[in-house]
Amino acid sequence: MGDAVFGVALTGGGTCAETTVLPARNTARVPASLSGAVAATLPVAGTTAVDVLDQLDLPPGAAALVNGVGGGVGLAVARLAVVRDLRVVGTGSAAEREHAESIGVRFVDYAAEDVAASAGEFVPGGFDGVVDLVGGSSLRLVASLAREPGDVVAVGDASVADLGGRFIQRRLDRENLRHAAELALDGALAP
Numbered sequence: 001m002g003d004a005v006f007g008v009a010l011t012g013g014g015t016c017a018e019t020t021v022l023p024a025r026n027t028a029r030v031p032a033s034l035s036g037a038v039a040a041t042l043p044v045a046g047t048t049a050v051d052v053l054d055q056l057d058l059p060p061g062a063a064a065l066v067n068g069v070g071g072g073v074g075l076a077v078a079r080l081a082v083v084r085d086l087r088v089v090g091t092g093s094a095a096e097r098e099h100a101e102s103i104g105v106r107f108v109d110y111a112a113e114d115v116a117a118s119a120g121e122f123v124p125g126g127f128d129g130v131v132d133l134v135g136g137s138s139l140r141l142v143a144s145l146a147r148e149p150g151d152v153v154a155v156g157d158a159s160v161a162d163l164g165g166r167f168i169q170r171r172l173d174r175e176n177l178r179h180a181a182e183l184a185l186d187g188a189l190a191p
């Protein structure tokens with residue numbers, strides 16, 4: 001009783017409230033040395049980043065494209081991918097360039113550049129993995145930059161299956177929450 005916890009709320013339960021109810025299996029203690037603010041970013045952005053990179057399972061040195069790198073999930077994926085020694089190219093809009101580059105991302109401005117041409121300059125032979133956080137026509141464009149259709153994992157658009165890619169498999173259990181908290185304590189996840 002009385003421990004600070006973080007986790008995933010019941011569908012429809014909501015968390016923008018003074019009190020809420022979380023299923024115990026989807027809840028972990030906040031480690032003493034982790035701030036509540038950082039812990040609050042982990043159930044969605046943090047564990048999603050872990051799940052999508054585990055699903056791609058790329059070896060060190062492989063090239064990954066993160067489509068939508070400036071968002072909450074995209075930055076977490078990029079940071080973790082850099083920690084895993086992947087070569088990371090990310091798409092986003094101009095305001096996101098500086099931060100993305102500061103964490104080691106080779107950045108493509110999707111509004112100002114030809115995404116396929118600019119990404120291809122960074123990684124000429126095609127990407128070993130593509131993480132899509134945008135969906136729709138943007139997903140269709142970046143999916144064509146993967147070496148193989150199955151190397152594409154989409155986080156928000158399940159129609160990726162029509163392209164031969166995969167939709168993210170989520171793990172919302174306590175073990176994954178604890179793992180994300182350890183990565184945050186190590187600095188590998190830093191919102």
Ligand SMILES: NC(=O)c1ccc[n+]([C@@H]2O[C@H](COP(=O)([O-])OP(=O)(O)OC[C@H]3O[C@@H](n4cnc5c(N)ncnc54)[C@H](OP(=O)(O)O)[C@@H]3O)[C@@H](O)[C@H]2O)c1
Pocket residue numbers: 044045048067068069070071072073074091092093096110133134138155156168170
């Ligand atoms: N399946 C799951 O469990 C799960 C978990 C987490 C998130 N999601 C989904 O994943 C998606 C991303 O979540 P998020 O929290 O990271 O969202 P977010 O913070 O809103 O980030 C989305 C990013 O995409 C960028 N963007 C928009 N159009 C783009 C384009 N054509 N090319 C490149 N970048 C583009 C946006 O930049 P600008 O606004 O500057 O253009 C923004 O930075 C959402 O659809 C969300 O629902 C699913």
